[in-house]
Structure formats: C-alpha cells, structure tokens
Amino acid sequence: MTGDISKSTLQRLPVYLAYLRTIPPDGPEHISATALAAALGMGEVQVRKDLASVSDAGKPRVGYRVSDLVETLEQATGCGNLHSAVLVGAGNLGRALLSYGGFEQYGLRILAAFDREPLPGTASGLKQPVLPVSQLPHFCREHQVRIGILTVPAEAAQDCCDTLVNSGVQAVWNFAPVRLTAPPEVLIQNENMAASLALLSHHLSKRLTGPPDRETGGLEK
Amino acid sequence: MTGDISKSTLQRLPVYLAYLRTIPPDGPEHISATALAAALGMGEVQVRKDLASVSDAGKPRVGYRVSDLVETLEQATGCGNLHSAVLVGAGNLGRALLSYGGFEQYGLRILAAFDREPLPGTASGLKQPVLPVSQLPHFCREHQVRIGILTVPAEAAQDCCDTLVNSGVQAVWNFAPVRLTAPPEVLIQNENMAASLALLSHHLSKRLTGPPDRETGGLEK
DNA sequence: TTTTTATCGATATGGTCATATCGATAAAAA
DNA sequence: TTTTTATCGATATGACCATATCGATAAAAA
Numbered sequence: 001m002t003g004d005i006s007k008s009t010l011q012r013l014p015v016y017l018a019y020l021r022t023i024p025p026d027g028p029e030h031i032s033a034t035a036l037a038a039a040l041g042m043g044e045v046q047v048r049k050d051l052a053s054v055s056d057a058g059k060p061r062v063g064y065r066v067s068d069l070v071e072t073l074e075q076a077t078g079c080g081n082l083h084s085a086v087l088v089g090a091g092n093l094g095r096a097l098l099s100y101g102g103f104e105q106y107g108l109r110i111l112a113a114f115d116r117e118p119l120p121g122t123a124s125g126l127k128q129p130v131l132p133v134s135q136l137p138h139f140c141r142e143h144q145v146r147i148g149i150l151t152v153p154a155e156a157a158q159d160c161c162d163t164l165v166n167s168g169v170q171a172v173w174n175f176a177p178v179r180l181t182a183p184p185e186v187l188i189q190n191e192n193m194a195a196s197l198a199l200l201s202h203h204l205s206k207r208l209t210g211p212p213d214r215e216t217g218g219l220e221k
Numbered sequence: 222m223t224g225d226i227s228k229s230t231l232q233r234l235p236v237y238l239a240y241l242r243t244i245p246p247d248g249p250e251h252i253s254a255t256a257l258a259a260a261l262g263m264g265e266v267q268v269r270k271d272l273a274s275v276s277d278a279g280k281p282r283v284g285y286r287v288s289d290l291v292e293t294l295e296q297a298t299g300c301g302n303l304h305s306a307v308l309v310g311a312g313n314l315g316r317a318l319l320s321y322g323g324f325e326q327y328g329l330r331i332l333a334a335f336d337r338e339p340l341p342g343t344a345s346g347l348k349q350p351v352l353p354v355s356q357l358p359h360f361c362r363e364h365q366v367r368i369g370i371l372t373v374p375a376e377a378a379q380d381c382c383d384t385l386v387n388s389g390v391q392a393v394w395n396f397a398p399v400r401l402t403a404p405p406e407v408l409i410q411n412e413n414m415a416a417s418l419a420l421l422s423h424h425l426s427k428r429l430t431g432p433p434d435r436e437t438g439g440l441e442k
Numbered sequence: 443t444t445t446t447t448a449t450c451g452a453t454a455t456g457g458t459c460a461t462a463t464c465g466a467t468a469a470a471a472a
Numbered sequence: 473t474t475t476t477t478a479t480c481g482a483t484a485t486g487a488c489c490a491t492a493t494c495g496a497t498a499a500a501a502a
Contacts, residue, residue, distance in 0.1 A: 014416055014419045015415070019398075019399075045491060048450070060449045060498050061498060063449070108422075171421045173417065173418075173421060191417050196412055198231055199232065281467045281481095283479080456490090457490080458489080461484105468480100471474100472474080472476085
C-alpha cells in the first residue's frame, strides 16, 4: 500500500485478479492469501507480500474481502480503464494479435493497424482497418492513442518506435527482437516470443544430449 | 563456455542471433561485443558476458568470427533443430498463434491443435487440423511431440497440462494466467500477456494521475 | 473471560543478475 | 622491435527479488 510496486509483483497481480473474478457472487465473501496461493499453486508468502503492496485491508483469520480486493487490483494494474492502442506491422504476427479479441478483458482496445502496404477496406477480414503508416501520427493524436504495439521486422522496429513516440504514444509493446531506445518517460515493454522459445528449445536439447545424472530440476521454483 | 547458461542470458541469445543473421555474407568477417551492443542498444558488458558464457573464441581487437558465432548461438539456443509441438485450445488466441507461421524460424513446428470442440477437416481455414482432445495422447506419442502450447482458459489449464505431461511432453508453453504444477523434469514456460499489459496500463495510469515532478524513468535500464 | 488458532505484516537471509572496474592480450602503429 | 590501443575475460559491488521465520492480531473456541 506504499505506492511503489515492484515490477515482478505488478506482473503477478493480473493472475490474482483473473482468479478472483471467477469467484461467483454467492461464493465466500472473504479470501485469505493462503487460500489464494493454494488455488494458484504459488508460494503463500509471495502472495501475501504482493497483496500487502497494494492493500492493507487484510485481517487476521479472515483474509481480504473479495469484492474490495478485486477493485483494489483493478486500480493498481490499471486494467479497469480501457486504453486505446494501435498496432504497427500487419504481418503474420500482427494479424494474429488483431484477430485475438482477448485484450479488451485486460483494458486494451486496438483501434487500427498500420502497415507499409495497407489493405483496402475490409479486405483483410479483420474488424480493424489496416491503414498506411503515413496516417499514423494524425490518427494517434486524433484518438488520443497512448499505446503502440510493434509487430514489424527487427530492422524497422526502431524507426516505427520513433514514429509512435513522436505521435504522442507513451508506452510501446515491442514484439520485435531488438532493444529499442526511447525517451525515459516512454515505457518499452518487450514481449520476446523468441526468447521464450529459446528457453524451451534449450531445455529439450539439454535432455536430448543426455542428462548426466539425476536432474535437479529447480526451474519455476 | 562453461555449460551453465543463466536464464536471462539464454533469453537474450536469440536477439544476438537474429541480428547476426542479418549481416550479409559479403559483410565484415568479425564482430566485437562492443559493436553488437551498439547495434542493439544494449550494455557493452552484458553482451560480452553473455557471449562469454557460450564461446571463448573472442579475440582482443577483432572480436568474434560472425559465422562461428552464429553456429555457436544456434547450438546453445537449440534453434537449430526443429521441434514438434501441439497446441491445446483453439480459441481466439490459439487460432491466432496457429495462423502465425513465424515460429518455424526459431525451431518450432506446430503439427496440430486440439480442442474440446474439434473442427471437421479444413473448416477452420488453418493448415493444421483441429482434433478432439481425446486423440491427444496417441498423437503425441506417435509424432514424438515434446512441446505443448497451452491456450485454454485458466480453469482448464492444469487438466490439459497433466494430459500433455502424461503424453510424454517435456516442455509446456503456458499462455493461461495460472501457475501450473508439473514434475520437475518438465519445463513450464509462462507467457503471460496479461502480465505485460499490466505493466503498460500501470505506466499509463501513473502518468495520468499526475507525475509528481520530474519522472526519473529508470525502466528497461 | 480466557485460550486457542489462522492469518497478517515485518524482518532477515540467500540467490540471481546487471553494472562497473581492471588486468590481460593480440593486432596495429610507430 | 617497441609502443599503442581496442577488445576480451574476470572480479567486485549493489540492486532486486524469492523464501523463510517470527511476532502481532483478531476471530473462534473453551
């Protein structure tokens, strides 16, 4: 409840929120950090510490009021208000994310996509229009867009990022495998699928080349 | 070059690899960690340390042989060999990932999808078939599938994970907002889009409620 | 009322990782 | 040959984070 939430904590809050939302209205009125941890397969202390960083309404022997906690978490994560976003790069990945509607649930609405080669009208089969990049700055300002999603090739990423920043965007969700440079007030959030794949592949390769002896495991632990 | 590569390092290696692959054959034969860092906008020391953990072929004043480094990185990340995967949960996100073909570039081939409600034939418009979950175990064993991609709702995730593990899968890429429990020899890699979104939303909310004074920034730094 | 107990919140410890600093080395220059 | 210099590899420091431990508290039981 201090105002400074650690990055790791902030990334776990949506998990709690998603679970709490599944509790029916006629369910238990209160929930403890212990119960939450058990339900999510997490450490009891970590959950308690995470919750303590956003709320001090926890009471011994009863826990937190579910409805209050949901509200608190929505405010802390910002998932309550809906933010407008644009997507740059309507390639395979870009179109995949566009067709996935699940982001609204977490407060993100993608208004339009932009590409070097725009698609006329609804030729794309998508709900959102695919416009030429030249219209990006005007569009962002007119619709007060503050989030940009980057799904362009690595070579084009920095250029597009600059365009977004110059158009008033304050946070960039970057799917390209590059580190982007931007003014400090602009948040660059990297979502590197290739990075995750590397972890998977490495794990498999390790097991293929032969585990020397008893694997100690110890991951995700 | 010691054999123990840290998780964080392993996640950055694909970034280096992607960049090195863009260097044309008639380009420079060698590259230094300094140059790589500058090109990717990263810290010089971090790049050098990462490379040192997979190779000791760096020579003062010249750096690394590009072709050798590419090969080394491909081996370390395991992106060289192609791994077979199945996807469970053909909802919006699942279909989006299926239609995105870019994973093969990083060594992942999705053979088929599974769902409670399978789609007959090519009715889905996808290249891969969408089969009933009941066929999952048989399919995995027959095709030696070692990677499972989970794009089911949170409630169903643990069940599906268990099925995958029982079918011989050794690594699970989990897109559901839950912590999965699995035997230690099975790698659970969480790709929590909601977590990333929370970071973005929080950043925007912070800026909306009024930055007290000069923002110190300090993120991604 | 007194005792018990489940839970919270705080402090302490250890591990992982990023950054800074420095000596060692090999190519280039003098 | 000797000197210079760019780069490598190693060590040291500090930040962040996860886990363990413990006293405090309020509801329930006795």
